[in-house]
Amino acid sequence: xxxxxSRSRDPWSRxxxxxxxxxxxxxxxxxxxxxxxxxxxxxxxxxxxxxxxxRAQRRRIDLEEQRSSLNPPKVRIRAWEKVHGLxxxxxxxxxxxEVIAGDTRLTLAEVQEEQQARAAEATSxxxxxPNGPTTAAK
Numbered sequence: 001x002x003x004x005x006s007r008s009r010d011p012w013s014r015x016x017x018x019x020x021x022x023x024x025x026x027x028x029x030x031x032x033x034x035x036x037x038x039x040x041x042x043x044x045x046x047x048x049x050x051x052x053x054x055r056a057q058r059r060r061i062d063l064e065e066q067r068s069s070l071n072p073p074k075v076r077i078r079a080w081e082k083v084h085g086l087x088x089x090x091x092x093x094x095x096x097x098e099v100i101a102g103d104t105r106l107t108l109a110e111v112q113e114e115q116q117a118r119a120a121e122a123t124s125x126x127x128x129x130p131n132g133p134t135t136a137a138k
Contacts (some may be wrong), residue, residue, distance in 0.1 A: 059083070067105050076104040077114050088115060 065071060066079035077088055080100055089096060092112050101108045 066103060069105065073104070073106050073110045073114050074117070076106060077111065080104050088118065090115065090119065092116075 062079055062083045066076050066083060068076070071079070077100065080103055081087055086096075088100065088111075092115055097108060097111050097115075100106075101111045104111070
C-alpha cells in the first residue's frame, strides 16, 4: 500500500516552486472601481463638512433650549451649563449670574432662585446620607 504524501492532503501547503495564481489572491476578482487619492480626500472633506454641520445644528438646538420661554428656569440654566461647559456658581453675587440671566432670558432673581434650590437640594442629600462608611468590628 502506498503512503499518500501529507502535503497533498493539506490545502494550505504549497510545493516549492509552485506559483500562486492571481485569482487566488484576496480581492483578485474585485470589480469595484478603484478609488484615487483625490476621491478619498474628497470623501474625507465631505464627511468632515457633514460632521461640522451636525455640530452646528446641535449647538443651535442647545442655544434655543437655553432661551426658550417654554422651558422652566432649571432647564434653561442646565442648557446654559451644557453649552458653555460650566456649572452655576454657588456664590449668589458672582458676576457670571448676570450673563447667565441674559443668555437664558431669565431675571437675575430667577437665576438666584435656582441657585438656592440647588443649595437646598444638596443640603438635604447630605443630611440623608449616613454619617460615613461603617466598618465591621474586628
